[in-house]
Amino acid sequence: QVQLVQSGAEVKKPGAAVKVSCKVPGYTLTALSMHWVRQAPGKGLEWMGGFDPEVAKIMYAKKFQGRVTMTEDTATDTAHMELRSLTSEDTAIYYCAINKNRRGHYFDFWGQGTRVTVSS
Amino acid sequence: SYELTQPPSVSVSPGQTASITCSGDKLGFKYSSWYQQRPGQSPVLVMYQDNKRPSGIPERFSGSSSGNTATLTISGTQAMDEAAYYCQAWDSSTAVFGGGTKLTVL
Numbered sequence: 001q002v003q004l005v006q007s008g009a010e011v012k013k014p015g016a017a018v019k020v021s022c023k024v025p026g027y028t029l030t031a032l033s034m035h036w037v038r039q040a041p042g043k044g045l046e047w048m049g050g051f052d053p054e055v056a057k058i059m060y061a062k063k064f065q066g067r068v069t070m071t072e073d074t075a076t077d078t079a080h081m082e083l084r085s086l087t088s089e090d091t092a093i094y095y096c097a098i099n100k101n102r103r104g105h106y107f108d109f110w111g112q113g114t115r116v117t118v119s120s
Numbered sequence: 121s122y123e124l125t126q127p128p129s130v131s132v133s134p135g136q137t138a139s140i141t142c143s144g145d146k147l148g149f150k151y152s153s154w155y156q157q158r159p160g161q162s163p164v165l166v167m168y169q170d171n172k173r174p175s176g177i178p179e180r181f182s183g184s185s186s187g188n189t190a191t192l193t194i195s196g197t198q199a200m201d202e203a204a205y206y207c208q209a210w211d212s213s214t215a216v217f218g219g220g221t222k223l224t225v226l
Contacts, residue, residue: 047215052213106169107165109165
């Protein structure tokens with residue numbers, strides 16, 4: 001099994017930004033395809049973006065383009081997802097998920113989730 | 121944008137077979153994956169590339185895909201299989217999830 005370890009819960013005010021991190025102990029990020037998926041309370045899964053090995057770059061869902069940045073710190077093998085201009089609609093659990101071998105567009109393993117609450 | 125459609129709910133009796141469908145335009149020409157999510161837990165991959173089971177997933181889980189529909193089948197359904205199930209496909213460098221199906225084992 002592969003473990004993904006995410007940063008802790010966050011509470012933010014509307015208009016602020018949040019940065020969530022994800023680490024995969026024992027693995028280097030360049031060997032994985034890292035993705036971010038969120039789930040609003042009582043709702044389904046929503047893909048935000050991630051690494052597409054076919055084009056060798058991070059792709060973003062159109063809904064989040066311009067408001068999200070996903071980065072990978074190769075020095076610490078930590079992935080980050082920053083979402084800006086938060087509104088109450090961004091209250092959700094944010095998951096990092098990986099394709100372990102960069103060989104498919106599915107998600108082998110998932111982090112424990114980071115709860116982000118946006119409230120004034 | 122590409123869309124995947126799932127029934128909101130499916131009910132099954134213990135020991136019976138449950139089938140959960142996922143519909144999308146020409147879905148059979150793409151690979152489908154399925155995730156199980158129990159309440160309060162992270163999703164778990166239960167099927168990938170239409171019909172491949174990850175290590176540790178029971179043999180009672182199987183998958184198929186043809187035309188516009190992918191199907192996750194659970195044979196001999198157990199109480200522990202009660203969960204939400206999400207299909208997922210990849211289209212134009214974008215991952216797409218279905219809306220999810222709540223499987224109830226009565």
